Amino acid sequence: MLYGIKVLDLTRVLAGPICTMLLGDLGADVLKVERPGSGDESRGWGPPFDAEGRSAYYLSVNRNKLGIALDLDVATDRATLDGLLAEADVVVDNFRRGTLERRGISPEEWCVKRPELVWCTITGFGAHTDRPGYDFVAQAESGWMAITGEPDGDPMKVGMALADVLAGKDAAIAILAALLQRVRQGAGRRVFISLADSARAGLVNVAQNALVSGTDAARWGNAHANLVPYQLFRTADRPIVIAVGSDAQWVACVTALGLASLAADQSLATNAGRLAQRERIVSEFSRALATRPAADWRRVLDAAGIPNGVVQSVLEALRETDGSALTGMPSSVGGSVRFPPPGIDEHGELVRRDGWNAFRAPETTKAGTGNG
Numbered sequence: 001m002l003y004g005i006k007v008l009d010l011t012r013v014l015a016g017p018i019c020t021m022l023l024g025d026l027g028a029d030v031l032k033v034e035r036p037g038s039g040d041e042s043r044g045w046g047p048p049f050d051a052e053g054r055s056a057y058y059l060s061v062n063r064n065k066l067g068i069a070l071d072l073d074v075a076t077d078r079a080t081l082d083g084l085l086a087e088a089d090v091v092v093d094n095f096r097r098g099t100l101e102r103r104g105i106s107p108e109e110w111c112v113k114r115p116e117l118v119w120c121t122i123t124g125f126g127a128h129t130d131r132p133g134y135d136f137v138a139q140a141e142s143g144w145m146a147i148t149g150e151p152d153g154d155p156m157k158v159g160m161a162l163a164d165v166l167a168g169k170d171a172a173i174a175i176l177a178a179l180l181q182r183v184r185q186g187a188g189r190r191v192f193i194s195l196a197d198s199a200r201a202g203l204v205n206v207a208q209n210a211l212v213s214g215t216d217a218a219r220w221g222n223a224h225a226n227l228v229p230y231q232l233f234r235t236a237d238r239p240i241v242i243a244v245g246s247d248a249q250w251v252a253c254v255t256a257l258g259l260a261s262l263a264a265d266q267s268l269a270t271n272a273g274r275l276a277q278r279e280r281i282v283s284e285f286s287r288a289l290a291t292r293p294a295a296d297w298r299r300v301l302d303a304a305g306i307p308n309g310v311v312q313s314v315l316e317a318l319r320e321t322d323g324s325a326l327t328g329m330p331s332s333v334g335g336s337v338r339f340p341p342p343g344i345d346e347h348g349e350l351v352r353r354d355g356w357n358a359f360r361a362p363e364t365t366k367a368g369t370g371n372g
Helices: 015-025 075-085 107-113 135-141 162-185 195-201 204-213 247-256 260-264 271-276 278-289 294-303 314-318 348-360 362-366
Strands: 006-010 029-034 066-069 090-093 118-123 189-194 230-234 239-243 308-310
Touching: 006 015, 015 029, 015 090, 015 118, 015 162, 029 075, 029 348, 066 348, 075 348, 090 107, 090 162, 107 118, 107 189, 118 162, 135 162, 135 195, 162 189, 162 195, 189 195, 230 278, 239 294, 247 260, 247 271, 247 294, 260 278, 271 278, 294 308, 348 362
Parallel strands: 006 029, 006 090, 029 066, 090 118, 118 189
Antiparallel strands: 230 239, 239 308
């Protein structure tokens, strides 16, 4: 797919590394540059650490990369970086504004010198501010926390760093578009992605509700602002979610649950009618679902074609995957795992000797233990 595309990864923590990992999954040659000694901050974000002392956080987003340590305050290391920049197809960084420039590395100048270069910078809050960006802050300021949690509880963040993940995926999409532009027009592109923009865009229909109505969004807990029934219910043993998205599904659902009175009531035949009688529907569903275990209802609802799911723990969900304690979750973009996450400067000697040809060197297939 991206075989032979050279990606210089000047990122750390999550949004940038997930972007470059996706490109690596798709076959690109990704070279991760870290500071000597401590490396990527996420190397210390544990426990948990594996038996080799590697943090799970770091391992989750750094497969399919070779690794080199460079001190950008040292002239010889900057010269090594310059040599890599001179041949890279894509550069991804998430340094705060001015950090690279103060060390004599200007993305704008490199893009002028090499018009075919694609350079993507991931920021917290846009290209014109040096505010540090972390997922938690982006979730707070994007409106996510205001709509997450129980209606009478505190605003709540999503249980994972979703703003970072969305920004990383947005960056990968933008880079792929820029590479296609280069094929068609011969020129690369300077790309900026921010956690804030990705998080706000992630509001999608919630944002549109507010724009159309002029009314601020509210917290609905495990219910849905626009659909009923579309929420969590308790069964005899564990929670289940039911997501009715059409009038035909409504009829099939109440029939499957044996709720004849709801099935016969024509005032509930449309979603608007069901929204107007939310409390009645939720009460009837809750009473019926509490009589049997979740697994029973799963079989009944599956047979009726109703979207539903038992609430699983993370370990339960992982049983359905080929997740690896070393290389993370299976590629979500159809890619493959070629290298485990690199240790600090694990491939430094090889890269200093061979440059980008390190990806084709025989030693590369023997390396990749990820130690360090």
